[in-house]
Amino acid sequence: MKIVVAMRQLADLVEELEVNADGTDIDRDFVKFVSNEWDEAALEEALCHKDDGDAEITVVALDEPDVDQTLYTALAKGADRAVKLTGHDPEGWIRTGDRAAILASWLERDDFDLVLTGVQAADDLDGQLAGVLAERLGVRHAAVVVGFHDADSAVQVEQELGGGTVAVSSLELPAVLGIQAARQTPRYASITRIRQAQQTQTIQEVEISAGGSLGGTVRKISPPKKRGGAEMLEGSASEVAERIAELIRSKGLARS
């Protein structure tokens, strides 16, 4: 099975993010970029399938800050091929719609059975990438996937519904899956292995000219307003306990 894993770079959330001078984006100059954790789960799930059988894994990502690190790490973990798509502004904010368009125009030329990507990302909290991409490619799509099994020309997907219910359905291949979690925590690639990958493997660069942006323009973004904050309870243990009990009662969380 040919699996493509689409990965994205995001500002590391441990950084203190600031809004840029014109108030239309975060200030990208000094922040460190890391790969999206759900994409990491998608890669891990793909690698587990490779460990079990004969999957062939291609990781693909748009040119973004520190993306080479992410791609080499994927190669070090066992991906077979890494592709970096260029032809856009690597420093700017790539909107999900544009991202889907760029990925789609590359995927149209490439051969694949499954495309996996993270179900969401910090800049795509409503998880549109997988759906939009599937639509553009004209293939099937499932979101919030927590596992899948290969079944000839179809794939059995497990999706998480609310309250821990898992739905199992069958999708015809090819398809795009938005991965919620892998069966295990993403594996560790030692720096030595990553460095080895850097020396022995190459990232294939493909230029994509997808035309102008599809999304609207961002007029303004602003940092979240500080609200309330935490109230520190002071006093002796019994006083604090008293206050907590009172609060719980006043919120109607317990019958008194």
Next chain:
Amino acid sequence: MLAVLETRTIFGGETEAARVIFYLLALATLLLFFWGIYRRIRVYRVGRRPAGWRWLRRATKYDIPDVTARPGVSKSAAVIAANRSITKVKKPVGLAHLLVFWGFIGLFLATSILSLDYDILGNASRIVTGHTYSFFRGPFYLGYNAVFDLAGLLAIIGSVMLALRRWFSREPQLDYTRAEIPEGGYSRSKIVLGDQVFMVGLLLILVTGLLIQGLRIDGEGFPSFERWTWLGWLIGKMFASFGVGAASARSAHAWLWWVHVGSALAFIAYLPFSKALHILSAPTNLVVSDPANIRRLPAPPEGAAGYATFADFTPKELLAFDSCTKCGRCHYVCPARTAGAPLSPRDFILDLRQWSDRNNQIPLFLDSEDRPTPSGPLAGNGPLAGTVIKERTLWSCTTCMACVEICPVGVEHVPTIVQLRRSLVDRGEMDPTLQSALQNISTQGNSFGKSARMRARWTKGLDIPIPDARKEPVEYLWFLGDFASFDERLVEISRTLAKVLNSAGVSFGILYEDERNAGNDVRRVGEEGLFEMLVESNMRAFEKADFTRIVTTDPHSLNTLRNEYPAFGLDKEVLHYSELLAGLVYRGKVELKPLGRRVTYHDPCYLGRYNRVFDAPRAVIGASGCELLEMPRNRTNSFCCGAGGGRIWMDDSFLEERPSVNRIREAASLGVEYFVVACPKDYAMFSDAVKTAGLEESMKVVDIVELFSEALIGADLVEA
């Protein structure tokens, strides 16, 4: 005339046939002995030799800093001759061993001299001149007997002492219970039996040797010159007083002689296959062991991530396995074992030895472990790190060095443990918490998962400026380490140190966001690539800065900066802040007002054992007018807090009692109110331990700089 008489015939009453049998037996013994030794040496020869023969003994001792300086051959020889590595703890045991050691060397010499005279000189002279020459006569004979009787007596006294300890002592180090219990169970009764055979064998050889001497003298009718053979004479007299006449003495001698010779020969033949091997391997191992090895970890094997196969081990490591006497000292002091973790450094070495012996088809009759279902070192297959030695066992080590410090035969456990960890890291097998710490370190350069730009945020609350060593020349470059930079409780102490340095007029600066984790623990976790990456980043930062020497708050950073970074080009002196503070006191730069508190001090492993800084922190404590009460385990024998070697990033909930809690209880028994530390990780670990032990009311953890600062500027202690 006397000169003619003062001798004895070799092979006194034995027949010609007996002589032939003896020589045949001796020949067989020697063949077996050398075959056994050859088998073992052949194993060492397969070992991986890092570079030429230099691994065997470093050529000069001047290419390295102090703590890694290797004793000269003569010094090693002196240590061995005085059994100093054994006597450094448990004096009586060491003394008993010293008696056996020299007693047997004496007896071995005695036998060798006899053989030289009778077998070599005697035969050679007969063949060449037709006359049999012998120097085994006259004053030489008398002196020989007088001296070597003493050797025999010493050996007997020592052996009896050791045997009594082995039989009756309940010391935990003599208990062979494993720290890691294999699922299908195990039995070490053959190891116990091996010890007994070794000991009883020695006693048998010694006692029969003396008895036949007495019987011989009795049988010869007590020629007066044999008084020089004082012990034999006494024993002969004893026989005589029991009514054993000359004739019966001669016949008893005839068969007892066989017991003596038989057991001696058997012992020699058995030596390469038993615990007795340490007679040869231990001194050799002491000569080739190297204090640099643990402080400056050896690189992984060429082209491999870590140890995976037998061929990865160096001859030195293989020799070390064979040197272990199972004395259990390392087992006893190990904080992991004490805490209930499945790691005992003794078992680690014994398992590897058994695995090595099995791999090389070295027959072992005793001295080996049995398991009903083959697992661990007896398993048919499976990876070295993971099957032969369990993952959790490897991850339990805090790299505290207590085992290496105490081992009487110079085994270096930690570098081997790290080599095995390296292959676990390569396979990505580790605690999830460790994995995220490593990931944080590789993206942001710190284990806290905070942005690298936040590293100097602690300076915010200060009203004094902290110079930027990248922008202005300073004398001391202060390397904080992750904990002192990021941990909420510790940044306050960092501020205190900044204030102290400032008011003492010390020229210092920091690297701000360019400092990275120094990598000491990253390397000990087994993530060599990440370590190298961190060294490169820090070296780039050092190049940007202008400074004379480095001072660090973190003993772990101190170790790697001082001992490992020079190989990557660092050529600056590296100090611990306790050394800097002590220097201020000694040079009269500061005036301290006495605080008059009763305190105890915990030696951090990487400061004390690793880098031998024991006195500077004590000097600071003394200068601040506190009374120092030492814990029973202090200085080289200090007990690890449990955080080292990357343990701080791993789950410790499976431990029965955290080492830090064990340590705090030790301090509590002294009745002191202050537990003084000189390491940021210690501050964090022991502050938690005090709470776990429920001692918050009676004991307070303080950093030496807090004492110093209070004595200097009367500032109050930071609330823990």
